[in-house]
Amino acid sequence: MAVLDMPASGVGQQRFEVDRIDYESPTTGGRTGNVTAGFPRWEAEWAIGRAGELNSDVWRAFLDRLHGGKNLFYGRDVNRPYPRAHASGFGGMTRAGGGAFDGTTTSWSLDGTRTLLTLNTLPVGLALNLADYGDFRWDTGGWKRSLHRIVTAAVANGSGVLTAEVYPPVPTLVAGGVTFNLDRPACLMKRRTETKVGSMDRRKSVEATLVARQELIA
Numbered sequence: 398m399a400v401l402d403m404p405a406s407g408v409g410q411q412r413f414e415v416d417r418i419d420y421e422s423p424t425t426g427g428r429t430g431n432v433t434a435g436f437p438r439w440e441a442e443w444a445i446g447r448a449g450e451l452n453s454d455v456w457r458a459f460l461d462r463l464h465g466g467k468n469l470f471y472g473r474d475v476n477r478p479y480p481r482a483h484a485s486g487f488g489g490m491t492r493a494g495g496g497a498f499d500g501t502t503t504s505w506s507l508d509g510t511r512t513l514l515t516l517n518t519l520p521v522g523l524a525l526n527l528a529d530y531g532d533f534r535w536d537t538g539g540w541k542r543s544l545h546r547i548v549t550a551a552v553a554n555g556s557g558v559l560t561a562e563v564y565p566p567v568p569t570l571v572a573g574g575v576t577f578n579l580d581r582p583a584c585l586m587k588r589r590t591e592t593k594v595g596s597m598d599r600r601k602s603v604e605a606t607l608v609a610r611q612e613l614i615a
Contacts, residue, residue: 400540400585401462401470404455409446413474415546415565416440416610437565439544439584439611441472442591450601457603463588471542472586472609474530480579482524487580490520493557498523500580506573511566514545516577519553525561525579526550532582533567535575541614543571544584570615585612 417437423429445456463470479486479500490498504517514531525531529547534540545563553559586609595604 401459401468403443403470403472403475404452404459407445407448407452407456408443408475409448410444411475412440412442413472414440436568436613438613439472439586441586441607441609443475443607445603445605445607447598447600447602447604453597453601453603453605456605456607457594460588460592460594460605460607466587466589469585469587469612470609471583472611473544473581473583474528477528477530478581480524480529481526483579487520490523492518493521493553493555494518501576501578503574503576505577507567511569512562512564513560514563514567514577515558515560516553517556517558519557519559521553521555521557523553523557523559524550525552525559529579530582531563531577531579532584533571533575534578535572539576539578540585542582542584543568543613544582544611568613570613585614586610587612 415437462468487498487500492498498520502516502518506515525547527547527550531545533543545565545567547561548564549562551559551561589608589610591608593606597603
């Protein structure tokens with residue numbers, strides 16, 4: 398399936414957070430029960446500022462190609478394409494067991510809560526900080542995605558092993574042996590109806606807002 402990529406520049410502001418549908422049930426004994434309806438999903442809002450004629454054209458064309466909410470695209474936190482400690486990417490990095498590191502591994506495991514993620518075959522000293530991201534990729538070309546944010550910092554040990562907590566929990570549709578990726582991680586998203594394109598100024602810049610929600614596809 399063809400999935401569109403977001404334009405590389407032009408975003409002035411963004412909101413990129415997990416949306417939950419939670420219900421509370423207070424009891425007379427002073428406790429509160431909680432239940433979540435459905436799986437937590439990423440929601441995003443990108444504001445495209447007065448970014449010039451070229452960027453405006455690129456964004457207008459991208460929004461047109463989404464055909465409303467029909468077509469999928471890869472949505473991401475535009476401020477964190479790589480881990481903060483490795484902001485320039487992974488060029489020249491070597492795995493603990495040998496071989497060039499490209500930001501991926503197929504050797505990983507989860508605990509019973511599916512929030513504690515252990516990664517293997519990483520470079521010694523690779524650091525994941527709070528608010529870094531990684532995604533699982535599978536199916537032909539790796540187009541299906543499950544995106545997660547790092548919520549406990551960790552550093553790969555001398556064997557190239559790192560354990561960190563991620564959010565949201567990894568859904569069960571992610572099978573063992575798929576690729577975990579730290580290079581421009583993203584999730585599948587669809588445009589929502591709140592998306593709008595504003596007026597054009599005399600310099601041919603256009604303001605626009607793209608609002609989107611994650612699509613989880615098994």
